[in-house]
Amino acid sequence: MSERKVPAPELNPEIEAYFAAADEGRLLIKACTNCGEAFHYPRALCPFCRSERTEWREASGKGEIYSFTVLRRAPIPYAVASVQLAEGPRMITNIVDCDFDSLRCGLPVRVVFKPSESGPAVPMFTPEGEPA
Amino acid sequence: MSGYAYIVGAFEHPTRRAEDKSVAQIHGESAKGALADAGLSFDDVDAYFVARDGPGVLGGIGMAEYMGLTHLRHLDNTETGGSAPLVMAGHAARAILSGRCRVALVTMGGKSLTGDPKRMMPDQYGAPELPFEAPYGINTHAIYAMAAQRHIHEFGTTREQMSWVKVAASHHAQHNPNAVLPKVVTVEEVSESPMIADPLRRLDCCLNTDGGGAIVVVGEEIARSLNRPMIRIRGAAEALKHQDGGRSGFTWTAGRDSAARAFAEAGVTHADIKYASVYDSFTMTVIITLEDLGFCEKGKGGAFVSDGNLISGVGKLPVNTDGGGLCNNHPGGRGGIPKLVEAVRQVRGEAHPKVQVPNCDLVVAHGTGGFITSRGGSCTMILERTR
Numbered sequence: 001m002s003e004r005k006v007p008a009p010e011l012n013p014e015i016e017a018y019f020a021a022a023d024e025g026r027l028l029i030k031a032c033t034n035c036g037e038a039f040h041y042p043r044a045l046c047p048f049c050r051s052e053r054t055e056w057r058e059a060s061g062k063g064e065i066y067s068f069t070v071l072r073r074a075p076i077p078y079a080v081a082s083v084q085l086a087e088g089p090r091m092i093t094n095i096v097d098c099d100f101d102s103l104r105c106g107l108p109v110r111v112v113f114k115p116s117e118s119g120p121a122v123p124m125f126t127p128e129g130e131p132a
Numbered sequence: 133m134s135g136y137a138y139i140v141g142a143f144e145h146p147t148r149r150a151e152d153k154s155v156a157q158i159h160g161e162s163a164k165g166a167l168a169d170a171g172l173s174f175d176d177v178d179a180y181f182v183a184r185d186g187p188g189v190l191g192g193i194g195m196a197e198y199m200g201l202t203h204l205r206h207l208d209n210t211e212t213g214g215s216a217p218l219v220m221a222g223h224a225a226r227a228i229l230s231g232r233c234r235v236a237l238v239t240m241g242g243k244s245l246t247g248d249p250k251r252m253m254p255d256q257y258g259a260p261e262l263p264f265e266a267p268y269g270i271n272t273h274a275i276y277a278m279a280a281q282r283h284i285h286e287f288g289t290t291r292e293q294m295s296w297v298k299v300a301a302s303h304h305a306q307h308n309p310n311a312v313l314p315k316v317v318t319v320e321e322v323s324e325s326p327m328i329a330d331p332l333r334r335l336d337c338c339l340n341t342d343g344g345g346a347i348v349v350v351g352e353e354i355a356r357s358l359n360r361p362m363i364r365i366r367g368a369a370e371a372l373k374h375q376d377g378g379r380s381g382f383t384w385t386a387g388r389d390s391a392a393r394a395f396a397e398a399g400v401t402h403a404d405i406k407y408a409s410v411y412d413s414f415t416m417t418v419i420i421t422l423e424d425l426g427f428c429e430k431g432k433g434g435a436f437v438s439d440g441n442l443i444s445g446v447g448k449l450p451v452n453t454d455g456g457g458l459c460n461n462h463p464g465g466r467g468g469i470p471k472l473v474e475a476v477r478q479v480r481g482e483a484h485p486k487v488q489v490p491n492c493d494l495v496v497a498h499g500t501g502g503f504i505t506s507r508g509g510s511c512t513m514i515l516e517r518t519r
């Protein structure tokens with residue numbers, strides 16, 4: 001099955017490290033060393049305590065589907081989801097390499113990386129147990 | 133601030149497909165309609181309110197120029213998505229009560245049906261969330277579908293319950309000569325319509341139309357001088373919601389906060405409300421919003437909307453008696469204006485006789501703007517007829 005073309009993320013200095021890591025197959029998450037909280041999307045200033053003392057951490061890449069949908073009418077149907085990461089925050093993403101009819105809220109997923117059009121790879125997720 | 137501001141003019145542009153009009157023209161014709169409804173003129177207007185649907189970089193000023201408004205002393209371009217006209221009507225009330233202005237005009241217009249779809253959305257360059265959303269093909273359907281999916285997961289809301297929202301809208305739309313979809317539909321027809329974005333089917337989704345509308349807000353002295361029903365804004369509050377660093381849930385909207393504040397300001401209870409305009413971008417939006425508004429417990433919205441409970445003359449809470457965004461009109465992708473206009477019609481007693489709620493002296497109009505699961509703004513407005 002042909003894959004949906006993934007638009008490249010618009011990069012800026014604040015988030016370049018995230019996509020550089022994704023391009024190497026690593027999922028980063030931003031966390032605050034002042035209040036200890038992790039958050040997504042990543043940013044320089046902690047949204048909870050507004051400290052500048054935020055740092056990139058390597059995420060486990062594990063999580064579960066908080067909610068999802070399948071865009072059935074798109075030329076190449078695709079699944080959009082909100083995945084609750086093991087580290088806490090939820091992130092909007094795609095669920096790939098699976099039978100869309102098997103998706104449900106609460107399903108365990110793990111990160112995979114998919115190329116974007118003339119940009120870095122971006123993190124997506126696939127159900128745990130699907131062959132790598 | 134004491135006293136009340138009054139809605140004296142309300143106009144829903146009759147167009148649903150405006151190939152022959154510009155966006156500015158829709159704003160201008162809507163303003164003219166609302167001012168005529170009030171018995172006021174463009175020269176009376178000293179405050180102008182328009183969101184980013186006002187065309188151009190300086191949309192508010194550009195539209196003031198187009199309409200020849202030369203006495204303005206207050207301008208507001210608050211953007212909360214489709215709820216923006218309600219939000220700004222609330223701002224207008226406060227501006228009037230604080231003495232900043234006397235006659236406030238709110239306009240909305242858009243051509244999301246026959247306009248250039250690529251230019252419908254403002255340029256998102258620099259939006260901090262964009263790199264984390266755009267690659268994933270997020271669109272309005274996906275965002276609302278995920279709210280619906282989670283609501284079903286947490287509360288057991290059913291396919292049939294969602295369909296009842298559309299059925300009620302269609303029952304009302306049959307009496308609206310301007311409605312795009314005046315045909316009554318059944319629960320089965322909605323439930324079996326084609327899947328668009330699980331669990332949303334085609335008939336769960338609102339219309340896409342061209343159109344617009346306008347509202348005129350004034351203080352008590354001017355309202356008394358006009359030969360119109362006096363409709364006071366008894367309570368109005370806005371609230372916003374975003375992803376909160378990845379913590380925010382999908383089964384509620386900012387409406388829970390705007391409603392709590394608006395009901396507190398109005399000092400009325402839900403049992404007092406005779407009619408509700410509830411933003412209906414999708415069937416599930418109405419279910420979630422009625423919970424947030426406090427008409428039922430969180431999670432019980434599906435049961436609340438069932439069995440015709442939203443149908444005028446049948447159920448306990450008539451909702452969207454113009455047919456709503458699901459069947460009547462969703463101009464420019466922004467349904468706030470038709471919501472407020474139908475609420476004004478109801479509280480004036482000027483709705484279509486087949487759907488007019490008897491003794492309709494207290495109503496609520498509620499807008500849900502933006503994207504229900506990611507970011508948007510809500511506004512709750514409680515209107516009361518005093519003359």
Ligand SMILES: [Zn+2]
Nearest residue numbers: 032035046049
């Ligand atoms: Zn912090």
